[in-house]
Amino acid sequence: MQVLRSMPARHASPNRVGSVGRVALYLPSLVGGGAERVMMLLANGFAERGYMVDLVLAKAEGPYLKQVDTFARIVDLKSRHVILSLPGLVSYLRRERPTALLSALNHANVIACLARRLARVPTRLVISEHTTLSVSRPQNARGHLVPWVMRWMYPWADAVVAISQGVADDLARTIGISAEWVKVIYNPVVNDELLAKAQEPIDHSWFRNDAPPVVLGVGRLTEAKDFPILIRAFARVRAQRQARLMILGEGGLRPQLEALVRQLGLKDDVALPGFVANAFAYMAHAAVFVFSSRWEGFGNVLVEAMACGTPVVSTDCPSGPREILEDGRWGRLVPVGDVDGLAGAMAATLEETEYPDVAARAGEFNVDRAMDGYLNLMLQAAAPEEAWTRGNGA
Secondary structure, three states: OEEEEOOOOOOOOOOOOOOOOEEEEEEOOOOOOHHHHHHHHHHHHHHHOOOEEEEEEOOOOOHHHHHOOOOEEEEEOOOOOHHHHHHHHHHHHHHHOOOEEEEEOHHHHHHHHHHHHHHOOOOEEEEEEOOOHHHHOOOOHHHHHHHHHHHHHHHHOOEEEEOOHHHHHHHHHHHOOOHHHEEEOOOOOEOHHHHHHHOOOOOOHHHOOOOOOEEEEEOOOOHHHOHHHHHHHHHHHHOOOOOEEEEEOOOOOHHHHHHHHHHOOOOOOEEEEEOOOOHHHHHHHOOEEEEOOOOOOOOHHHHHHHHOOOOEEEEOOOOOHHHHOOOOOOOEEEOOOOHHHHHHHHHHHHHOOOOOOHHHHHOOOEHHHHHHHHHHHHOOOOOOHHHHHHHOOO
16 A cells, blocks of 8 residues: 555635545546546545545556546555455555545445455445446356345445436346435536636647538447447438547447448548547537447536537436436437437437527536535434345345
8 A cells, every 4th residue: 555645635614514534535546437537526626625535546547647636645555456455445444544435336335345344443434336237237257246245235335326316226126225225416527627628729620610510429439338329320410411420538449440430431531539638628619419328327428518518419328318318308318229319319419500508407417516415425424234234125
């Protein structure tokens, strides 16, 4: 274990919740997508409010490391795998005895539950679920074991958070806990930094005023994001009108996606530039943002695009988009995997000249609101474990 950065805490606000020493956030790393960004934003927000914050990582790596607030302390457990971080986390809890520990992602949540029990400290534990478990877990022996382990250990936590109602309902069904013990807190997405970055210029010829409209997708190039469907749907739109498709992100499916683009004869109209430092500027300049996922926990990038004022189209995947778009009020929803439906929704949105005020809706998913929800759970009295037992039907 190594403390990578030790900084003096800001003076705490007199209005903060309770009298608190240190709060900690634990997750595997800052590599990856939505959950990692959420935890980084929460750590920064807690530090800005005057809390002493430890961001405890199984392995301190990932692009979000450089975005962590200088007043948040980074603790590196130096573990190659999350399960190997257990001894380090136990040692950390015994030494620092934080008032509360918030963890994210189910494999890290299990380790957090076990570590808190082994450490025998009064730290309040809140665990957060960021994906729809029934469809995201691997279909192998490990995937079948995960819900059983979660059902056994999640009651050891003082509170469980789901990032959408769909995730909460699915979690309760899949691991057999009482839904009343799962609190829904929507992700912190919109902040001043996002809005400022959305105003930055883009040095790309596709976004000149006289260029064809750009359809934008953003996310890791993985099965869950279903970018093949987006490419196939775009091919049908492109057959009817001028347009271009850009997909920002990197991942293991890049070769397959590039092959599909060549197969459909779209290499001049589809670009996969990889990871970009400021995706928000691209969102702000796109004609329409398309969210094509098969499954999600929430859909951060959908809200980000809306915050940039960009019209959106989304699959009605589990879970998140239907809640974000309020059953289609703020953007078209189409069934998962429906190429024709997605193409039609994209084409119709490109033809429109008036759109709903998606930025106003996105503003409801702000960092302060999410922080209030998490802090209220992290700093309240612990729920009695026997209530969990009753809820589980044990």
